[in-house]
Amino acid sequence: MTNKKYVVIGLVGTTLDNGAGPERWEKWRPTVSLCRHENLIVHRLELLYQKKFSSIVDVLVEDISTVSPETHLRPIQMEFNDPWDFEEVYATLHEFAGNYEFNPEEEEYLVHITTGTHVVQICMFLLTESRHFPAKLLQTSPPNRHKSEPGKYTIIDLDLSKYDEIASRFQQEKREGVSFLKSGIETRNKEFNRQIERIEQVAIASESPILLMGPTGAGKSQLARRIYELKKARHRVVGKFVEVNCATLRGDSAMSALFGHIKGAYTGANNSRPGLLRTADKGLLFLDEIGELGLDEQAMLLRALEEKVFLPLGSDQEVSSDFQLIAGTNRELNSFVTEGKFREDLLARINLWTFRLPSLKERVEDIEPNLHYELEAYTRRTGNRVTVSKEAKEFFLKFATSSNAKWSGNFRDLNAAVTRMTTLALGGRISLEIVEEEIERLKATWYNPNQPSKEEMLLESLLGKEQANQIDRFDRIQLLDVLSVCSQAHTLSEAGRELFASSREQKKNINDADRLRKYLARFNLQWQDIKNISEDI
Amino acid sequence: MLIIDGSFGEGGGQILRTSLGLSLVTGTAFRIEKIRGGRKSPGILRQHLTAINAAAKIGQAEVVGASLNSQQLTFIPKKVLAGDYSFAIGTAGSATLVLQTILPALLLADGPTNLILEGGTHNPAAPPFDFLEKTFLKQINRMGVNVTLELVRPGFYPAGGGQFKVNIKPVKKLLGFELTSRGEIISRRARALVASLPTEIADRELSFIAQRMSWDKSCLHKEIINNSRGPGNVVFIELESENLTEIFTAFGERGVRAEAVADEAVKEARHYLAAGVPVGEYLADQLLIPFALAGSGVFTTFGLSLHTTTNIEIIKKFLKVNINTKQLGKLSTTIEIA
Numbered sequence: 034m035t036n037k038k039y040v041v042i043g044l045v046g047t048t049l050d051n052g053a054g055p056e057r058w059e060k061w062r063p064t065v066s067l068c069r070h071e072n073l074i075v076h077r078l079e080l081l082y083q084k085k086f087s088s089i090v091d092v093l094v095e096d097i098s099t100v101s102p103e104t105h106l107r108p109i110q111m112e113f114n115d116p117w118d119f120e121e122v123y124a125t126l127h128e129f130a131g132n133y134e135f136n137p138e139e140e141e142y143l144v145h146i147t148t149g150t151h152v153v154q155i156c157m158f159l160l161t162e163s164r165h166f167p168a169k170l171l172q173t174s175p176p177n178r179h180k181s182e183p184g185k186y187t188i189i190d191l192d193l194s195k196y197d198e199i200a201s202r203f204q205q206e207k208r209e210g211v212s213f214l215k216s217g218i219e220t221r222n223k224e225f226n227r228q229i230e231r232i233e234q235v236a237i238a239s240e241s242p243i244l245l246m247g248p249t250g251a252g253k254s255q256l257a258r259r260i261y262e263l264k265k266a267r268h269r270v271v272g273k274f275v276e277v278n279c280a281t282l283r284g285d286s287a288m289s290a291l292f293g294h295i296k297g298a299y300t301g302a303n304n305s306r307p308g309l310l311r312t313a314d315k316g317l318l319f320l321d322e323i324g325e326l327g328l329d330e331q332a333m334l335l336r337a338l339e340e341k342v343f344l345p346l347g348s349d350q351e352v353s354s355d356f357q358l359i360a361g362t363n364r365e366l367n368s369f370v371t372e373g374k375f376r377e378d379l380l381a382r383i384n385l386w387t388f389r390l391p392s393l394k395e396r397v398e399d400i401e402p403n404l405h406y407e408l409e410a411y412t413r414r415t416g417n418r419v420t421v422s423k424e425a426k427e428f429f430l431k432f433a434t435s436s437n438a439k440w441s442g443n444f445r446d447l448n449a450a451v452t453r454m455t456t457l458a459l460g461g462r463i464s465l466e467i468v469e470e471e472i473e474r475l476k477a478t479w480y481n482p483n484q485p486s487k488e489e490m491l492l493e494s495l496l497g498k499e500q501a502n503q504i505d506r507f508d509r510i511q512l513l514d515v516l517s518v519c520s521q522a523h524t525l526s527e528a529g530r531e532l533f534a535s536s537r538e539q540k541k542n543i544n545d546a547d548r549l550r551k552y553l554a555r556f557n558l559q560w561q562d563i564k565n566i567s568e569d570i
Numbered sequence: 571m572l573i574i575d576g577s578f579g580e581g582g583g584q585i586l587r588t589s590l591g592l593s594l595v596t597g598t599a600f601r602i603e604k605i606r607g608g609r610k611s612p613g614i615l616r617q618h619l620t621a622i623n624a625a626a627k628i629g630q631a632e633v634v635g636a637s638l639n640s641q642q643l644t645f646i647p648k649k650v651l652a653g654d655y656s657f658a659i660g661t662a663g664s665a666t667l668v669l670q671t672i673l674p675a676l677l678l679a680d681g682p683t684n685l686i687l688e689g690g691t692h693n694p695a696a697p698p699f700d701f702l703e704k705t706f707l708k709q710i711n712r713m714g715v716n717v718t719l720e721l722v723r724p725g726f727y728p729a730g731g732g733q734f735k736v737n738i739k740p741v742k743k744l745l746g747f748e749l750t751s752r753g754e755i756i757s758r759r760a761r762a763l764v765a766s767l768p769t770e771i772a773d774r775e776l777s778f779i780a781q782r783m784s785w786d787k788s789c790l791h792k793e794i795i796n797n798s799r800g801p802g803n804v805v806f807i808e809l810e811s812e813n814l815t816e817i818f819t820a821f822g823e824r825g826v827r828a829e830a831v832a833d834e835a836v837k838e839a840r841h842y843l844a845a846g847v848p849v850g851e852y853l854a855d856q857l858l859i860p861f862a863l864a865g866s867g868v869f870t871t872f873g874l875s876l877h878t879t880t881n882i883e884i885i886k887k888f889l890k891v892n893i894n895t896k897q898l899g900k901l902s903t904t905i906e907i908a
Contacts, residue, residue, distance in 0.1 A: 036637050054766075055765075055766030055767070055800060055801040056801075058728055058729050058800040058801055059801070059824060068660070069660070069661050069662075069728065070616075070661070071615040071616050071617065071661055071663075072611060072613070072615055072616070072638060072639055073638070074616060074619075074638055074660075096729065096799075099725075099729055099730050099731035099799050099800075100660055100661060100662060100728070100729065100730050100731070101660040101661070102658035102659070102660055102688065102689075103616070103660055104660075178825075181727065181728040181824060182728075183661075183728075
């Protein structure tokens with residue numbers, strides 16, 4: 034039920050609506066019949082017609098005034114040279130829609146698509162779907178037996194979200210898409226899940242460049258491939274997935290690898306080469322570590338993105354390729370721009386859909402589901418089922434989620450750890466011993482004695498090398514751990530809570546922040562300095 | 571406020587029309603819920619909306635819920651204004667039903683009223699114009715009022731577009747009367763109307779009636795309509811008795827033989843003759859409201875239809891009257907208003 038007035042926009046049906054003499058009342062005429070329904074009042078009827086059919090319109094005006102005194106009928110002349118010419122019909126109706134003064138607050142619009150050529154009907158549908166007509170579709174059909182009845186009408190709302198069943202299908206499809214992008218891993222990190230949901234939407238709807246940021250091993254490359262596969266499953270892409278790490282493209286060969294060359298372009302170019310951009314035509318090109326791309330290549334890439342054409346090496350003939358770009362980087366491209374290492378215009382072009390993938394350390398709650406995933410992946414890969422004992426798993430996760438676990442290589446480290454543990458698992462079971470051994474191995478990787486740790490560098494930056502070296506080893510080990518916690522905490526209180534976690538449970542007056550501040554003061558250190566400097570390292 | 575259950579009894583549009591009519595006469599505001607709750611597609615249809623709007627206009631009423639497919643309506647009338655009105659109804663819907671809704675109030679209004687009604691005048695879903703003119707209003711005019719009708723042009727389904735004029739000279743108080751016997755039959759007529767259709771249809775209908783009723787040719791009347799908006803065919807059997815005229819109607823339909831159409835009217839007429847009562851089914855329904863307003867009167871009709879008993883219950887909600895029904899035989903009931 035609506036209190037809005039119904040306005041129908043429709044074309045005169047030159048065959049169906051045609052009729053003269055009393056026999057016309059025995060015939061089903063869609064435009065007259067739609068004004069005869071007991072449960073629909075057409076308050077206004079915008080009747081589009083061509084001049085040569087005005088005699089039909091005259092009869093319709095008379096008959097509709099009789100059967101529907103409530104209807105205000107407005108014949109609107111509209112000429113087509115060829116009502117089967119899609120381009121002409123679309124343009125004419127598009128112009129009509131553009132000039133029409135819609136008043137959706139008070140009127141509800143129905144576009145009648147039963148009359149007119151099929152091309153007209155298609156154009157009306159398209160213009161309604163694209164909201165040029167802010168309307169619903171109106172489809173009418175003749176009665177079954179008695180020809181004098183008005184028949185049926187159906188109002189079709191193209192806003193698919195209005196239909197529960199369709200909406201739940203879309204929800205399901207979206208869930209499947211999101212799950213697919215996460216390789217089926219039930220990730221728990223809110224930020225990561227939110228990012229993936231967005232990526233799913235963008236992957237389905239957009240062909241614009243996507244920029245994936247995040248540290249090495251955060252899963253950029255894996256995600257790019259998944260995006261491609263999702264697009265392919267949804268028929269959004271037909272070409273190939275082409276992947277290259279820009280850090281491996283150096284010198285002259287970079288140009289050639291990306292943009293191709295013709296035979297004889299340079300010494301040794303015995304054959305022509307299409308280049309990665311052309312291989313990715315109608316597909317998806319993933320350029321990892323895009324910050325490493327040379328400036329010349331950047332300029333060429335920008336043109337290829339904007340105009341979809343570029344020049345292969347040695348060629349004076351432009352070639353075209355239409356691909357979607359996903360760029361990956363673990364660098365702050367903004368500072369690259371400031372330093373003149375990255376073109377500002379290229380960054381602007383690829384910075385439309387930017388997603389920052391968190392490091393594994395920032396999503397420790399996802400270590401457990403990823404551990405399960407890696408174990409299953411191993412089983413699938415090798416055919417050998419490997420399980421992990423409950424206490425071994427708990428021990429591993431306790432370490433993995435603690436601040437001692439740096440996960441500097443992110444998922445690459447986790448993957449390597451699982452591969453080692455599964456390989457060493459006797460009888461297909463990962464024991465506590467194997468986990469303990471692996472933890473030592475991981476620590477050794479992360480705390481290389483020959484290389485100063487991040488905390489050591491932080492300490493030197495804060496106090497200067499000379500002063501830092503004067504701290505006793507006894508104090509130094511404690512201080513380095515405190516700095517490690519501080520550099521990851523957002524506030525002094527947060528760091529205090531973590532550092533004094535055990536004792537604060539027993540205390541009545543909790544003042545971790547104050548304790549920490551006093552401790553730092555003993556070394557002439559201040560919270561804000563630690564934060565400022567740790568961000569630069 | 572008086573609450574009416576629109577799904578009660580027969581559960582159709584009559585409950586709405588009776589409520590509107592009596593609300594206007596008595597000045598009683600009401601709310602009707604579950605409008606046409608007994609129908610497959612409940613709620614207000616276009617013909618009802620026209621009746622509501624017409625009632626609202628003559629009664630200067632405040633109305634809430636008067637929209638298509640609405641299942642609830644609140645109607646708060648003020649004073650009924652006699653005067654000149656014109657109402658048009660679409661979909662060839664019956665203009666006679668619109669008149670039926672507003673007539674009771676206009677019979678008792680302050681001054682005379684001239685109505686022009688447009689739409690269907692001969693619609694299978696309602697009493698035709700001829701019934702209003704020859705049967706119903708003849709009886710109404712016995713109550714002290716003077717109502718005259720003039721058919722400008724008939725409106726058939728599906729084209730509609732008929733028109734008739736109504737002139738109403740009201741009274742302060744309606745007088746009830748007694749209609750318990752029909753008296754001797756003094757005239758028999760069969761009329762067949764054709765508009766924009768082969769006249770042979772009328773000939774076949776009439777000769778079928780003459781044969782079945784054993785009537786003389788002088789009783790048969792063919793009428794060719796030239797001024798209607800669309801094609802149509804109706805056949806009437808009219809029985810004029812000393813106390814009233816009853817009319818039995820059948821409508822020509824595409825794909826139905828002329829003889830079969832005429833046979834419907836014949837069956838109804840025979841049923842009436844066999845029952846021996848004066849008041850037919852439609853007239854019984856139509857007389858209830860004026861008799862109830864008069865506060866007195868008695869008439870004899872067939873067995874009670876659900877339509878009639880429903881109507882009685884709705885009337886009792888608006889008026890303090892006793893309506894006693896007494897079954898006399900299988901095909902005969904007396905309805906007495908006191």
